[in-house]
Amino acid sequence: xxxxxxxxxxxxxxxxxxxxxxxxxxxxxxxxxxxxxxxxxxxxxxxxxxxxxxxxxxxxxxxxxxxxxxxxxxxxxxxxxxxxxxxxxxxxxxxxxxxxxxxxxxxxxxxxxxxxxxxxxxxxxxxxxxxxxxxxxxxxxxxxxxxxxx
Amino acid sequence: xxxxxxxxxxxxxxxxxxxxxxxxxxxxxxxxxxxxxxxxxxxxxxxxxxxxxxxxxxxxxxxxxxxxxxxxxxxxxxxxxxxxxxxxxxxxxxxxxxxxxxxxxxxxxxxxxxxxxxxxxxxxxxxxxxxxxxx
Numbered sequence: 001x002x003x004x005x006x007x008x009x010x011x012x013x014x015x016x017x018x019x020x021x022x023x024x025x026x027x028x029x030x031x032x033x034x035x036x037x038x039x040x041x042x043x044x045x046x047x048x049x050x051x052x053x054x055x056x057x058x059x060x061x062x063x064x065x066x067x068x069x070x071x072x073x074x075x076x077x078x079x080x081x082x083x084x085x086x087x088x089x090x091x092x093x094x095x096x097x098x099x100x101x102x103x104x105x106x107x108x109x110x111x112x113x114x115x116x117x118x119x120x121x122x123x124x125x126x127x128x129x130x131x132x133x134x135x136x137x138x139x140x141x142x143x144x145x146x147x148x149x150x
Numbered sequence: 151x152x153x154x155x156x157x158x159x160x161x162x163x164x165x166x167x168x169x170x171x172x173x174x175x176x177x178x179x180x181x182x183x184x185x186x187x188x189x190x191x192x193x194x195x196x197x198x199x200x201x202x203x204x205x206x207x208x209x210x211x212x213x214x215x216x217x218x219x220x221x222x223x224x225x226x227x228x229x230x231x232x233x234x235x236x237x238x239x240x241x242x243x244x245x246x247x248x249x250x251x252x253x254x255x256x257x258x259x260x261x262x263x264x265x266x267x268x269x270x271x272x273x274x275x276x277x278x279x280x281x282x283x284x285x
Contacts, residue, residue: 087221116263122271123224129279132268 001097004036004046004058011055012048019080031078035060045101049081049090057081059094063107068135074102074110079121091124113137151265157232159186159194164228165281167204167216168274176213194232201231218274225277226269235269236262 004012009032017023031046038044049057060078064070076098081091102110111133114122153161163180177195181188195214198204205217229235236259 116267119224119267119270122267123273123276126271126276127221127273127279 001047001049001093004032004048006032006036008048008050008055008058009036012058015055015058015080015082018083031060035062043105045098047094047097049094051085054082056085057090057094059091059098061098061102061110063102063105070135072107074098074107076110076112079124092128095128151235153229154233156194156197157229159184159191160198160228160232161225163191163195163198163214164203164216164223164274165277167214168218168220168223169278169281171216171220174207174213174215179213197231198228201227203228203231220275220278221273223274224270225272225274226266228274229269235265 009028013023013025013028016028035044035046038046043063044060045062046060047058048055058078058080059076061074061076063072064075065072076095079091079094099110102108110130112125112130114125116122162184166180166183167175177191178188181191184191195204195206199206199214203216203218203223204214206212206214
């Protein structure tokens with residue numbers, strides 16, 4: 001369990017592509033730039049679980065301040081574990097490492113957001129003690145602009 | 151949200167069995183604990199046995215024991231054996247539906263979706279932790 005390094009990124013991208021079925025290299029490059037070497041005090045964490053030379057899991061989290069009026073709280077917005085090594089406690093250790101960092105930063109709450117049909121990850125977070133938060137995610141379709149009259 | 155009596159009995163029973171998976175628990179013991187008739191509970195347990203959640207053990211010290219994986223079995227898996235929580239009546243495709251009906255149906259579907267997601271994300275192993283915490 002350690003902070004991500006530039007050399008890990010290809011494996012992180014490959015692991016994400018395995019789990020989600022979509023390779024998003026440019027997205028992960030941006031995430032790495034923002035979370036991979038956050039300056040001290042920025043309260044962002046990009047952690048990897050490594051077995052030998054293989055990245056077998058990763059987790060990304062940060063502290064968000066006063067989002068929609070909420071006092072500073074921890075957010076975990078990405079977690080993936082290699083399907084071949086699931087059920088071995090790797091996700092629990094990654095989340096534990098983030099909680100340790102949050103605790104040290106004085107943060108006492110951790111949140112996340114998931115698709116309601118993502119029962120695998122939902123079950124994982126539930127097993128770690130997460131419960132429904134007092135907030136409701138909302139969304140709407142942004143309709144295409146009406147065509148201008150000529 | 152309110153679950154039917156049999157569904158609740160099934161959940162109580164599954165939690166009892168999963169808390170001590172090696173033990174054969176007589177139906178009468180659970181019936182007495184939750185104040186229901188053994189006959190009533192037997193029907194619930196038979197349904198759980200059919201679904202492979204518990205298995206019956208015959209003979210002296212018989213009863214039922216847990217037969218599923220507590221880390222994989224969700225509340226939805228148990229509830230789904232006894233009731234359909236997506237209870238919003240859907241009108242037939244060709245049937246005339248008032249806009250208000252459609253709008254109400256949309257909101258009720260949203261509530262059902264959240265309920266299903268909640269039940270599907272909580273395993274029996276997680277519930278046992280919550281039970282312990284609540285105790």
